[in-house]
Amino acid sequence: MRTHHRWEAVTASLLTAGALTLSAGAAHAAPVRGTTDGAAVSSSPSPTPYQGWNTYFGLGGDFDQDEVLDVADYLVSSGLADAGYDIVWLDGGWQADVSRGDDGLLQGDPARFPGGMKALADAIHAKGLRAGIYTDAGPYIPGTCGLGSYGSYQTDADTFAAWGYDAVKVDFLCGITADLDPKTVFTAFSTALRNNSSHRPMIVNLCNPVTSPDWGDYPESQQSTSTWSYASDIAESWRTYTDVGFVGDIKIKDAFRNFDANARHPEVAGPGHFSDPDYLGPGLGMTDEQFRTQMTLWAIAAAPLVIGSDPRTLSDEALAILTDDDVLAVDQDPLGVQGTRVGDAATTEAWAKPLADGSVAVALVNRGDSAAEVSTTAAELGLTGDRFTVLDT
Incomplete structure (x- = not known):
C-alpha cells in the first residue's frame, strides 16, 4: 500500500499509523523511543516535551510585569493553556541594570517589576x-549579555527556586565571550539547579546558540552542534543550532535549517530529555501555512513547543494550528522518540515517528517552490500486514 498526497510548496502532512492501522494527518507528530527507565521518567519535571510561551521573539528585551501577566491571562482565556502551553517564560531583559544587589543576589528591574520576581512567579501560579526565567552560564559582561551566573551557580539556583520558578533557560552568550567550555559550565550549573536549597524541581533548558561560521570560528566542542553529546544526562532540553530567527522575524527557511540540524542525533532524545530546535514563530514572518509546516516538523521531532510570538496578536488559524489535538498528541506521545527521515534527504521527504500505542506518525514534507506529490509506503515505514487505516487530519 502507498500513501500519497499532493501538497503546495513548503507544507507538511502528518500521518499516524498503527501496526495494523495507518492513519494520515496534515499536522501531526510524535517521539520514537524504545524501553525507558520508568523511575527516571516519573521523576522528571518534563517527561514529555514541555510547552509554553517565551518573551524573546515577540516582546524583545524590554517587557514588564503588566505585559507578562496580560499574556498569561491570554494563554488561559484563549485555550492555549488548556492545550498545554502553561509555562510563562521570561527571557533576557527581566534583570535590573545592576543585576545583583549588595547581597550578591540577582534582582529584577524595580521599575518594570515593582513587586519583585517572586511576586511575579506567584501571580503566574495563581x-x-x-513560571520560567533566564540567565547565562558565563560571567556578566556588559554589552555582551544582560546578566551572568558564572561564579554564583548555587546562589542563583537557590534564588530561582526560592522565588518559585519552575524552569530555567541557561544561555551561553557571555559563556562564549569568556571562552568557557560549555559542557563544563552547563554541567556545573545543572547540578546546582538540581541541588537547589528548596528542593524544587525545575526544568533546565541549555541554550548554546553558537555555530560556525554564523558566530565566528569556534571549535566544535563550543558549538551548539555538540551539545547533544552530553546534555541528555543533565537537562530536560538542549538547543541544537543557532536562533531560529530574530526578534519579530522568523522565516520558514530558517525553521527548516534548524529542524535539519536538530535531526542529526535523534538517539539521545527520550522521555524527560528532548532536542530543542528553538521556538515556534507564528505571525513573525511565516504564512499560516508555513507555520503549519513548522508545527508539524517540531511535533514529529518531539520538540518542546514554546511560542515565540506575542500570542495576543495571532490569527485564529495560527491558534488553531497551535491547539490541534492530533499534532499535540504526536509531540506529547509518552514514548518520547524523536522522529527520523524515511529515505534520503530530498525536496520531498517523509519523516516517521513511532508512538506508544504501536502506531507511527508520518510527516510528508515538500520543501520545493511548486506543488508536488509526496508519498511513502507501509514497507518503508517498517509496517507489516496487509490492511491499514489511513487518517488524514
Whole structure:
C-alpha cells in the first residue's frame, strides 16, 4: 500500500499509523523511543516535551510585569493553556541594570517589576500556570549579555527556586565571550539547579546558540552542534543550532535549517530529555501555512513547543494550528522518540515517528517552490500486514 498526497510548496502532512492501522494527518507528530527507565521518567519535571510561551521573539528585551501577566491571562482565556502551553517564560531583559544587589543576589528591574520576581512567579501560579526565567552560564559582561551566573551557580539556583520558578533557560552568550567550555559550565550549573536549597524541581533548558561560521570560528566542542553529546544526562532540553530567527522575524527557511540540524542525533532524545530546535514563530514572518509546516516538523521531532510570538496578536488559524489535538498528541506521545527521515534527504521527504500505542506518525514534507506529490509506503515505514487505516487530519 502507498500513501500519497499532493501538497503546495513548503507544507507538511502528518500521518499516524498503527501496526495494523495507518492513519494520515496534515499536522501531526510524535517521539520514537524504545524501553525507558520508568523511575527516571516519573521523576522528571518534563517527561514529555514541555510547552509554553517565551518573551524573546515577540516582546524583545524590554517587557514588564503588566505585559507578562496580560499574556498569561491570554494563554488561559484563549485555550492555549488548556492545550498545554502553561509555562510563562521570561527571557533576557527581566534583570535590573545592576543585576545583583549588595547581597550578591540577582534582582529584577524595580521599575518594570515593582513587586519583585517572586511576586511575579506567584501571580503566574495563581493563574494555574508555571513560571520560567533566564540567565547565562558565563560571567556578566556588559554589552555582551544582560546578566551572568558564572561564579554564583548555587546562589542563583537557590534564588530561582526560592522565588518559585519552575524552569530555567541557561544561555551561553557571555559563556562564549569568556571562552568557557560549555559542557563544563552547563554541567556545573545543572547540578546546582538540581541541588537547589528548596528542593524544587525545575526544568533546565541549555541554550548554546553558537555555530560556525554564523558566530565566528569556534571549535566544535563550543558549538551548539555538540551539545547533544552530553546534555541528555543533565537537562530536560538542549538547543541544537543557532536562533531560529530574530526578534519579530522568523522565516520558514530558517525553521527548516534548524529542524535539519536538530535531526542529526535523534538517539539521545527520550522521555524527560528532548532536542530543542528553538521556538515556534507564528505571525513573525511565516504564512499560516508555513507555520503549519513548522508545527508539524517540531511535533514529529518531539520538540518542546514554546511560542515565540506575542500570542495576543495571532490569527485564529495560527491558534488553531497551535491547539490541534492530533499534532499535540504526536509531540506529547509518552514514548518520547524523536522522529527520523524515511529515505534520503530530498525536496520531498517523509519523516516517521513511532508512538506508544504501536502506531507511527508520518510527516510528508515538500520543501520545493511548486506543488508536488509526496508519498511513502507501509514497507518503508517498517509496517507489516496487509490492511491499514489511513487518517488524514
